[in-house]
Amino acid sequence: MTNVNLKHLAKELNLAVSTVSRALRDSYDIGEETKRKVMALAKKLNYEPNPYASSLRKQKSRTIAVIIPEIANNFFSLAINGIEEIAQEKGYHVLIYITHEDYNKELSIMRYLQNGRVDGVLMSVSSNTDDIEHIINLKQRNVPIVFFDRICENVETAKITTDDYESGFKATEHLIQQGCTNIAYLCISKHLSIGNKRMHGYLDAIKKYKLRSPQTNIVFGSNNHEENYNKVKKLLSAKNRPDGIFASVEKLALTAYHAAHELDIHIPKQLKIISFANLETAPLLKPSLTTITQPAFEIGKRAAMTLFRSLDKKNAPIINETIILNATLIPRESTRK
Amino acid sequence: MTNVNLKHLAKELNLAVSTVSRALRDSYDIGEETKRKVMALAKKLNYEPNPYASSLRKQKSRTIAVIIPEIANNFFSLAINGIEEIAQEKGYHVLIYITHEDYNKELSIMRYLQNGRVDGVLMSVSSNTDDIEHIINLKQRNVPIVFFDRICENVETAKITTDDYESGFKATEHLIQQGCTNIAYLCISKHLSIGNKRMHGYLDAIKKYKLRSPQTNIVFGSNNHEENYNKVKKLLSAKNRPDGIFASVEKLALTAYHAAHELDIHIPKQLKIISFANLETAPLLKPSLTTITQPAFEIGKRAAMTLFRSLDKKNAPIINETIILNATLIPRESTRK
DNA sequence: CTGTTAGCGCTTTCAG
DNA sequence: CTGAAAGCGCTAACAG
Numbered sequence: 001m002t003n004v005n006l007k008h009l010a011k012e013l014n015l016a017v018s019t020v021s022r023a024l025r026d027s028y029d030i031g032e033e034t035k036r037k038v039m040a041l042a043k044k045l046n047y048e049p050n051p052y053a054s055s056l057r058k059q060k061s062r063t064i065a066v067i068i069p070e071i072a073n074n075f076f077s078l079a080i081n082g083i084e085e086i087a088q089e090k091g092y093h094v095l096i097y098i099t100h101e102d103y104n105k106e107l108s109i110m111r112y113l114q115n116g117r118v119d120g121v122l123m124s125v126s127s128n129t130d131d132i133e134h135i136i137n138l139k140q141r142n143v144p145i146v147f148f149d150r151i152c153e154n155v156e157t158a159k160i161t162t163d164d165y166e167s168g169f170k171a172t173e174h175l176i177q178q179g180c181t182n183i184a185y186l187c188i189s190k191h192l193s194i195g196n197k198r199m200h201g202y203l204d205a206i207k208k209y210k211l212r213s214p215q216t217n218i219v220f221g222s223n224n225h226e227e228n229y230n231k232v233k234k235l236l237s238a239k240n241r242p243d244g245i246f247a248s249v250e251k252l253a254l255t256a257y258h259a260a261h262e263l264d265i266h267i268p269k270q271l272k273i274i275s276f277a278n279l280e281t282a283p284l285l286k287p288s289l290t291t292i293t294q295p296a297f298e299i300g301k302r303a304a305m306t307l308f309r310s311l312d313k314k315n316a317p318i319i320n321e322t323i324i325l326n327a328t329l330i331p332r333e334s335t336r337k
Numbered sequence: 338m339t340n341v342n343l344k345h346l347a348k349e350l351n352l353a354v355s356t357v358s359r360a361l362r363d364s365y366d367i368g369e370e371t372k373r374k375v376m377a378l379a380k381k382l383n384y385e386p387n388p389y390a391s392s393l394r395k396q397k398s399r400t401i402a403v404i405i406p407e408i409a410n411n412f413f414s415l416a417i418n419g420i421e422e423i424a425q426e427k428g429y430h431v432l433i434y435i436t437h438e439d440y441n442k443e444l445s446i447m448r449y450l451q452n453g454r455v456d457g458v459l460m461s462v463s464s465n466t467d468d469i470e471h472i473i474n475l476k477q478r479n480v481p482i483v484f485f486d487r488i489c490e491n492v493e494t495a496k497i498t499t500d501d502y503e504s505g506f507k508a509t510e511h512l513i514q515q516g517c518t519n520i521a522y523l524c525i526s527k528h529l530s531i532g533n534k535r536m537h538g539y540l541d542a543i544k545k546y547k548l549r550s551p552q553t554n555i556v557f558g559s560n561n562h563e564e565n566y567n568k569v570k571k572l573l574s575a576k577n578r579p580d581g582i583f584a585s586v587e588k589l590a591l592t593a594y595h596a597a598h599e600l601d602i603h604i605p606k607q608l609k610i611i612s613f614a615n616l617e618t619a620p621l622l623k624p625s626l627t628t629i630t631q632p633a634f635e636i637g638k639r640a641a642m643t644l645f646r647s648l649d650k651k652n653a654p655i656i657n658e659t660i661i662l663n664a665t666l667i668p669r670e671s672t673r674k
Numbered sequence: 675c676t677g678t679t680a681g682c683g684c685t686t687t688c689a690g
Numbered sequence: 691c692t693g694a695a696a697g698c699g700c701t702a703a704c705a706g
Contacts, residue, residue: 003451003452003453003478005698005699005700006699006700007699015676015677016676016677016678017677017699017700017701018676018677018678018679018700018701018702019675019676019677021699021700021701021702022676022701022702025701029675029676030675030676031675031676034675034676046448046451046474048448048449048451048452049452049699049700050393050452050453050698050699050700051449051452051453051454052389052392052393052398052453052454052698052699052700053393053682053698053699053700053701054699054700054701055389055682055700056387056389056390056393056682056683056684056698056699056700057681057682057699057700057701057702058682058700058701059682061389063432070418071414071417071418071421072411072414072415072418072634073414074409074411076414077408077409077410077413077414078409080408080433081407081408081409081435084408084433084434084435085435088434088435088442093432093449093454094432094433094434095400095430095431095432095433096417096421096431096432096433097421097425097431098418098421098422098425105425111385112385112388112430114340114383114385115340115385115386115387115388116340116387116388116389116683117388117389117430137383141340297409342682342683342684343683343684344683352692352693353692353693353694354683354684354685354693354694355684355685355686355692355693355694355695356691356692356693358683358684358685358686359685359686359692362685366691366692367691367692368691368692371691371692386683386684387682387683387684389682389683389684390682390683390684390685390698391683391684391685392684392698393682393683393684393697393698393699393700394683394684394685394686394697394698395684395685395698396698452699453699
């Protein structure tokens with residue numbers, strides 16, 4: 001870190017450090033002549049202010065954190081893309097943290113953030129987070145939080161989500177219209193808002209169309225892939241096994257695929273699958289999967305914009321509101337044209 | 338930022354700030370009794386040191402930057418996953434920057450990093466980066482850089498790559514073994530190391546099997562999707578159009594798919610495609626694409642480990658070495674079993 | 675318009 | 691074993 005700093009510039013120009021500092025930003029207050037000289041030298045020496053000194057002084061880091069459960073998943077990648085774009089526009093830096101669906105990791109990550117490291121947090125909670133103390137804690141330390149996708153209902157802050165209930169309803173309806181009469185629902189965790197909302201949509205569609213849905217048709221998965229696989233396999237091995245599956249996340253759709261394949265159940269003839277999924281490659285590579293695609297990039301952007309709105313204005317509080325963006329159902333037929 | 342800091346703790350305990358500071362880390366030097374008291378209060382008040390004050394003082398940020406051209410791409414998502422895992426293990430924070438294949442963005446990002454914001458950088462260069470001054474610049478400011486995947490040959494530092502030449506050779510050979518005699522190669526940029534190495538593998542395979550390959554069979558794409566699409570369409574519209582395509586990146590494979598589809602060329606009957614791709618969902622969703630899959634997660638981990646090796650030991654210089662990991666060819670047949 | 679001064683919160687000599 | 695004091699690089703209040 002052998003680096004040029006304000007002191008260097010000041011000495012070289014026979015000016016006070018503060019003058020140089022102001023010339024470099026304030027502007028209105030410093031003579032044109034001086035400003036030009038300072039700017040010139042700064043450019044010449046490739047001066048870049050030390051961010052941490054400035055953060056320490058201003059108590060603002062111009063940095064936000066993004067906390068997500070996983071990243072090798074198109075939804076979150078796209079969301080980050082949107083977040084990063086807005087952040088770059090606003091001159092903010094983005095720290096990324098992956099919880100790997102681990103509540104304890106989420107906890108310790110949020111501890112790190114509580115002392116000024118970031119000005120705000122964008123997060124999608126881990127699937128086994130049912131306690132919200134750590135989140136409230138951070139909020140109380142004046143770190144604004146915006147949830148996206150996997151929200152916490154009972155934290156008062158901005159939330160950007162998809163129309164999960166409606167999408168769940170439509171997904172189920174879609175399967176029914178395809179002739180399914182025995183539809184199962186797969187989701188990752190009882191704790192997740194998205195899973196529950198989608199489930200309610202599913203249940204209401206079942207009800208509306210007067211289908212029966214045995215309790216066993218709802219599978220709650222976990223972090224453990226093996227376990228999920230066995231549960232789904234069991235589901236598909238039953239005498240009256242489902243002829244349609246609505247998976248609340250892509251990963252479970254794939255689990256179902258694998259299981260069906262092993263059990264020699266033909267997709268989509270004997271089993272139709274619909275799933276929330278953000279396969280960028282979808283139009284070409286998923287001939288047999290109907291997807292419900294979330295506007296991930298947009299969600300990321302909106303989440304970031306919402307956060308920055310409160311950061312830009314001097315600590316304007318984040319409004320406790322939910323912005324709901326619509327997902328799109330992309331039937332597999334259309335993928336073949 | 339109403340926050341508890343060392344001064345608070347010190348006052349509360351009737352100790353000097355320095356004593357508290359040391360009790361919280363140094364340990365050997367402070368009385369057991371005092372230490373316990375300090376620790377207890379720190380825990381109770383949920384004390385978390387201000388990272389920027391400490392960074393400023395120690396001239397170390399415990400933060401690294403990851404600079405990548407894009408993120409909505411499985412390769413980079415997986416790599417980040419690996420990077421983040423190692424970083425978390427080491428107690429480092431990860432800043433993420435996306436260049437969107439834009440040289441100018443890459444430039445300005447690296448400017449931000451030159452004054453202590455990060456202790457090191459992991460990067461995959463943008464496709465239109467042919468000038469390396471900004472990289473050298475950063476290196477000279479004592480910010481170690483490790484390249485992964487898209488490396489810069491002529492910067493002396495550690496590089497983690499895939500066996501691009503061999504994979505290019507094998508990919509081409511694979512198409513030849515499938516009966517292709519007129520194979521085209523698609524890549525994104527003349528500047529990229531990976532594209533060039535893969536191309537050499539391709540050319541050597543063509544040579545070895547004594548196929549002819551008209552110059553027109555090599556397509557250099559760009560950032561512009563439309564443009565790429567037209568180039569590929571033109572390629573596939575020629576009288577003696579190729580019967581095999583080796584795409585150096587997933588995106589171009591998809592472009593080829595689209596073009597073939599529009600021109601009513603059947604895949605894989607009339608045109609076989611092989612491509613570098615990291616489709617996590619591959620086993621199920623890509624019935625017609627043979628892929629060469631890079632160990633992305635591993636690459637990320639190795640890159641991070643290499644960087645941390647030099648950060649952990651007091652500024653041990655990064656060795657100018659290239660670590661080459663092997664990609665795996667996954668034929669489409671095996672996806673159907 | 676410019677300089678002086680006093681910190682931001684932490685670490686680290688240097689003294690006791 | 692503990693305290694006092696200096697200073698990382700920057701900003702901002704206060705003087706001139």
